[in-house]
Amino acid sequence: MASVFAQPATPPGDTKEQIVQVYALQAGHLTLPERFFVNPASDTARKTVPSLAFLIQHHNTETNETTRILLDLGLRRNVERYPEPIQRHIDTRQPLTTDPDVTKSLAAGGLTPDDIDYVIYSHVHWDHVGEPRDFQRSRFVVGNGALALLSGSSSSLRGSHSFFESDLLPQDRTIELRNPYERDSPEPQSEPVKKPAPGKVDFDRAWTSYGHLPRVLDIFGDLSVLIVDAPGHLPGHINILARTGPTTNVYLAGDACHDRRIMRKERAIGEWHDAEGHICCIHGDKKMAEQTIDRIRELEVNGVEVIFAHDVEWEENERNKGRFFGSS
Template identity: 60%
Template sequence: METSGRDSESGTVTLHALSAGHFTLPEYQFISPVVETARRTVPSLAFLIQHANKSGRITRIVFDLGLRRDTNRYAEPIRKYITTRRPMTTRPDVVEGLARGGLTPRDIDYVIYSHVHWDHIGEPRDFPDSIFIVGYGALDLRSGAGAKLRGGHPFFEHDLLPESRTIELSDPKEERGVSSAHQSSVQNFDTTRALTAFKHLPNTLDLFGDGSVLIVDAPGHLAGHINISVKVTDDRHVYLAGDAFHDRRLLTGEKDIGTWRDVEGHVCCIHADRQTAAETIDRIRKLELDGVEVIAAHDPEWENLNQCRFFGVTIETQP
């Protein structure tokens, strides 16, 4: 089943989930209070967004690529780190999910990363024709800017993205929608800024100029962390929250953001900036109270309840 909408001003948008692996989290690193030994297996969700303008031209976007199907292809520090995240499965991956609905990576115009942590980057080389889009500050992480981070994995692959096909969005405090250093690689990319297009969201980028797909600045978790809002009908929006939160109990207020001490006694948090992350969660909470459907990248309950919304899944109806 797919979700779509059309009005007099915007094109048609369809949104589907894509499986991109599962892994296991120690809950104390994400929520508090919690039993220290509690562990939870979660999905790494990706999403396919298809936008058809009023002329019928279709633009296809994949938001996040999840786990890399061959974990041996991660850089050695990441391979070492993910031993703490087992059990883990990496199939089906995004490529297989697209194939189930009749698409290949060459059909994808843009891959947008919520951020560049290992469990979202997948295998970029699978998408040889796609343009990659990352949030402001994400490219600096490749050169060691995240080395002082504690809690979140601080290693980022320096050769992750193809230079000639990568866009880094500009600082959301500035007026430009795309960093001028990468603008030459963009064709037919609408960078109209819509600062007031969506309630509670202070910094957004309207991809198609019709309010149907917004890239949203979602600071706190990691430099360059962005979300996507999709207008699926005239009165219904779906908000793809990435790693703004890792457990729905943070959104409901039942739990707080977890912290812990490392072997050296330093206080760690899975978010680079815990206070800013809490402010982002608060904004998202207000969206949900306004009737927006919010989907985080690692929500097993959403996955279990929405198998019919994965790309290529056909639900047979009884006569």
């Protein structure tokens, strides 16, 4: 089925659509107790899932420049480098493996961390942040609200998975996206504001709507890579919609959903009671998470390929084995 987002991706007069290459990267595996993620589920059901990262390559044919972006870094190869609270949480996620990590997966295709221009985090949970210190020349991009989480100044979240590192990111190389819910206040301009040329990455472009997605950021200005506001899971949670062909698009959905049975409406989002009797959910705002899942489901119905960060069904599909970076 052709995608509803198959309209021309370049300004009038251009003859070529701008597309990007998207590769999956192995970045570790962890084991999830199902009752924390889906309902109904037995107390003993567990599933080992990947923590996928993705390489996006955008080639500007006019300037002959290639921009390389990673979405997420997966698991840290040395789990002893996580803070003690996360290490205790990791004990509940065994078996867990970190080989290959994202740097080893890049090497399988002939790249190093120095080849990566930007690392975009879908969100800052421990199983997605990897080892940022490997990426000494990359700039880091996080959704609005993520820096407050890292600094500990955001509202508290329940669950042992919600522990954040204040020193995770280099301040001088980190970009936090603008609030997608605040409109720019128009100010009188003495001169017209010069807009960045299509094909040049700019994370300060305006948030706009696209199809039935209410808030997207067209970072190259050519509709090839859209950052999508994906609320519900964690403050600053973002996804990416990438155009991979004239009529094909891939939606990288992060932790918007942890189990495809929820997408198929075979299960609901799980909830549980903590030691104090509070109702907990893997999503910070369950209702908003359900709305985000509904929008993603509509994308999939209309022919967009959807891949979640812990998408074990996608990983185990034989057709996808050759879509990992460096695979033969």
